[in-house]
Amino acid sequence: xxxxxxxxxGVPLNELNSGGFQLPSWCWPLITVAVVxxxxxxxxxFGIISSRFIPPMSVTFAKxxxxxxxxxxxxLVGDTLRGWALGLGIAMGIGIPTGVLLGSxxxxxxxxxxxxxxxxxxxxxxxxxxxxxxxxxxxKSEVFLAAFAALWPVLVQTLYGVADTDPVAVDTGRAxxxxxxxRLYKIKLPSALxxxxxxxxxSSAVSLILAVTAELIIGxxxxxxxxxxxRQGSAYDAMYAxxxxxxxxxxxxxxxxxxxxxxLLHWHQSQRRIAx
Amino acid sequence: xxxxxxxxxxVYGMGRNAVEAIGRIDLSIREHEFVSVVGPSGCGKTTLMxxxxxxxxxxxxxxxxxxxxxxxxxxxxxxxxxxxxxxxxPWVTARENILLPLKHQRLDKRVMNERVEEAVDAVGLAxxxxxxxxxxxxxxxxxxxxxxxxxxxxxxxxxxxxxxxVDAQTRADLEDxxxxxxxxxxxxxxxxxxxxxxxxxxxxxxxxxxxxxxxxKEECVIDLPGLRDQVKTKELQEFARLRxxxxxxxxxxxxxxxxxxxxxxxx
Amino acid sequence: MSVISVITKxxxxxxxxxxxxWSDARWRRNALGTTLEILVPLALLGIWEFVTTQLVHSFYFxxxxxxxxxxxxxxxxxxxxxxxxxxxARLLVGYGIAVILGVGxxxxxxxxxxxxxAVEPLIEFLRSIPPPAFLPAAMVIIGVDDGMRVxxxxxxxxxxxxxxxxxxxxxxxxxxxxxxxxFGIKGFERFRRVLLPAAAPQIFAGMRTTLAIGLxxxxxxxxxxxxxGIGYFVLNSQxxxxxxxxxxxxxxxxxxxxxxxxxxxxxERKALHWHRGLKAGQNV
Numbered sequence: 001x002x003x004x005x006x007x008x009x010g011v012p013l014n015e016l017n018s019g020g021f022q023l024p025s026w027c028w029p030l031i032t033v034a035v036v037x038x039x040x041x042x043x044x045x046f047g048i049i050s051s052r053f054i055p056p057m058s059v060t061f062a063k064x065x066x067x068x069x070x071x072x073x074x075x076l077v078g079d080t081l082r083g084w085a086l087g088l089g090i091a092m093g094i095g096i097p098t099g100v101l102l103g104s105x106x107x108x109x110x111x112x113x114x115x116x117x118x119x120x121x122x123x124x125x126x127x128x129x130x131x132x133x134x135x136x137x138x139x140k141s142e143v144f145l146a147a148f149a150a151l152w153p154v155l156v157q158t159l160y161g162v163a164d165t166d167p168v169a170v171d172t173g174r175a176x177x178x179x180x181x182x183r184l185y186k187i188k189l190p191s192a193l194x195x196x197x198x199x200x201x202x203s204s205a206v207s208l209i210l211a212v213t214a215e216l217i218i219g220x221x222x223x224x225x226x227x228x229x230x231r232q233g234s235a236y237d238a239m240y241a242x243x244x245x246x247x248x249x250x251x252x253x254x255x256x257x258x259x260x261x262x263x264l265l266h267w268h269q270s271q272r273r274i275a276x
Numbered sequence: 277x278x279x280x281x282x283x284x285x286x287v288y289g290m291g292r293n294a295v296e297a298i299g300r301i302d303l304s305i306r307e308h309e310f311v312s313v314v315g316p317s318g319c320g321k322t323t324l325m326x327x328x329x330x331x332x333x334x335x336x337x338x339x340x341x342x343x344x345x346x347x348x349x350x351x352x353x354x355x356x357x358x359x360x361x362x363x364x365x366p367w368v369t370a371r372e373n374i375l376l377p378l379k380h381q382r383l384d385k386r387v388m389n390e391r392v393e394e395a396v397d398a399v400g401l402a403x404x405x406x407x408x409x410x411x412x413x414x415x416x417x418x419x420x421x422x423x424x425x426x427x428x429x430x431x432x433x434x435x436x437x438x439x440x441x442v443d444a445q446t447r448a449d450l451e452d453x454x455x456x457x458x459x460x461x462x463x464x465x466x467x468x469x470x471x472x473x474x475x476x477x478x479x480x481x482x483x484x485x486x487x488x489x490x491x492x493k494e495e496c497v498i499d500l501p502g503l504r505d506q507v508k509t510k511e512l513q514e515f516a517r518l519r520x521x522x523x524x525x526x527x528x529x530x531x532x533x534x535x536x537x538x539x540x541x542x543x
Numbered sequence: 544m545s546v547i548s549v550i551t552k553x554x555x556x557x558x559x560x561x562x563x564x565w566s567d568a569r570w571r572r573n574a575l576g577t578t579l580e581i582l583v584p585l586a587l588l589g590i591w592e593f594v595t596t597q598l599v600h601s602f603y604f605x606x607x608x609x610x611x612x613x614x615x616x617x618x619x620x621x622x623x624x625x626x627x628x629x630x631x632a633r634l635l636v637g638y639g640i641a642v643i644l645g646v647g648x649x650x651x652x653x654x655x656x657x658x659x660x661a662v663e664p665l666i667e668f669l670r671s672i673p674p675p676a677f678l679p680a681a682m683v684i685i686g687v688d689d690g691m692r693v694x695x696x697x698x699x700x701x702x703x704x705x706x707x708x709x710x711x712x713x714x715x716x717x718x719x720x721x722x723x724x725x726f727g728i729k730g731f732e733r734f735r736r737v738l739l740p741a742a743a744p745q746i747f748a749g750m751r752t753t754l755a756i757g758l759x760x761x762x763x764x765x766x767x768x769x770x771x772g773i774g775y776f777v778l779n780s781q782x783x784x785x786x787x788x789x790x791x792x793x794x795x796x797x798x799x800x801x802x803x804x805x806x807x808x809x810x811e812r813k814a815l816h817w818h819r820g821l822k823a824g825q826n827v
Binding site: 001025027029031032033036038050053054088106107110111112113114117118119121122123124125126127128129130132133134202205209211212213216217223224228230231239240241242246247250251253254 | 572575576577579580582583584587603639652657660661662663664665667671672673674676677678679680682683684723752755758759761762763767769774778779780781782786789790792793796797800801803808
């Protein structure tokens, strides 16, 4: 049986991968990234894009390496991380308990529903001027903005998660004699966990966005502020290097949270693979 | 011969991990015939259907429709799937579902609508035609799927365990529906099922598949009166004999795993 | 209490002792809920007014009636034309382009598993760069004009929509694909009538979150580099210590966010009514 078997979409089935001339799947993203980087280098070096405005890839990475090794990068990263962590922490500290409360009590939810629905779509950046007036231009403003923006995803997700608990599960608990508190942390919270973690993931991204925004616009210490300073000082290679660093930070945080989500939800349906 | 399947085989994987889903199937179907295919669980019935209809490419062998070799999914075939929920499109109404396959046939609008109305009338769902599939019960949804296949006016109608996902009473209704539709549309049918009673009740001929590696173990001509009834036909001695015979063959094959030559007999 | 007699509708199961008593309790709860829904926000607004007029006179937190009167004065209709319209126009243009490009490219990606594997990690990286970090780069490359602002909105909104579309199309149930194949539905017909509707719920989910991001970027881009727009207005008011004006601008932004979200939900509700019906049926 040497004929190649193909599925309906014309792509060889994975089981077929006997190695040989078929590239493993992790190769392809690397090839794409390599192509893009070379393209960047080429365009910038040969003047297709003015190298004053976009320095070549090699220069940017070199600058990034230089900043990393010289130690000037890390305090900036630390500042941004601090703003992000405090913002996310406060958001979770307020959002999760409130979400649990609102999810458990329809009356409480209905009382504040209008307020949430109005505050939630508000772009938190609209509060920047007000925040500056009240908190100044330092870390406090950054944390306030990050926390305010990050509050809503985690609160709403927790709320939905707790409210959406399978009523049959709750009643099973009741039939077995569990009281209100026990039903909460033994049934409702675990079943709401996927929602809560999705909320945390979104909130983490939002917190980072607002932290960097605050640094950019207000001038709180951190990567955002350094990027803007580089731009104003026309130090474009430093600016791009810092943007790259910010991107890498965002990417790593995102992956970290996703890993954690997988770990904590290993029992959940969404993580199950179809049994072979 | 309307449909000729010769030497059909299907292997998944290569080398040491190869799994032979179908060993060798030879089967012919005449026009206007109703043929049922039964076999032990996991013998590759669904794989067989997918290979015949062109959804999966077979490893060996060929399928000929009216003498012409099939590649890909041919025009003259319609398939009714087991899971209607994953086959009927939930974003359009039942009418739209039935219309959609007709659109690329470049028919006159009037002709298309006529076909739809006729098919829906044949399956007895005229009043539900403008509802969405998810607004209907399982049995009604499967009727819509059948209507869709009928309106398509295929040369041969393929059905892959179509009544496995509905309850027993609905199943009986749908079986009778098929027999009714047969007289009205004079279709040719190839039906795959795990339900032995169903295979005998519906068919002119029963094809019994063996266990892995799958091949045609036996073909039985069904010598029952043409007009079938859920109660009376199943009371007949011939029905019971056929049923016992098929059941024994399948059970026997689940226990043993020997290759046998295909045997054609009037059993 | 027998489990069988417990009615599990809603969050608070009640025992069906007699239907009349059950519906009475339910009606009472409903009425109480509606009352609270109206009263609590009004009460909060009332408390604000009270505190700022009677208790604490704060320059940064003017009384409610002052904010509202400023809002009416300023925004109807001068600044509506001068600031609101340009802002919203930029947002809609940027968002619109992002949707068209995102769905188009995303559909193409979703159809090709190979392309997806090759390109997705890079796009995931681009997507996780905090959008404000792009602004300085855009200002350097494009300059400080409307084109830059629209470009930034488009660039940032593009990736989530693209990824969601690709995921949605790649995740179309095999049953639908097989059905389309058997009945000869192919090419653009298949895309329009099978793939796109099947992926629509996920595409809309991506579009909804992206709208919020677009709005944020619109405001930031105006705060950093603009001479008009709501974001510019709010920041400028703060800098010139025109506090009630600043508050009025903030409220306008809040209302804008609310309205955009509301309109989006209306569109989504219409387009995905079948999906809601399907899900509701499955939960029974």
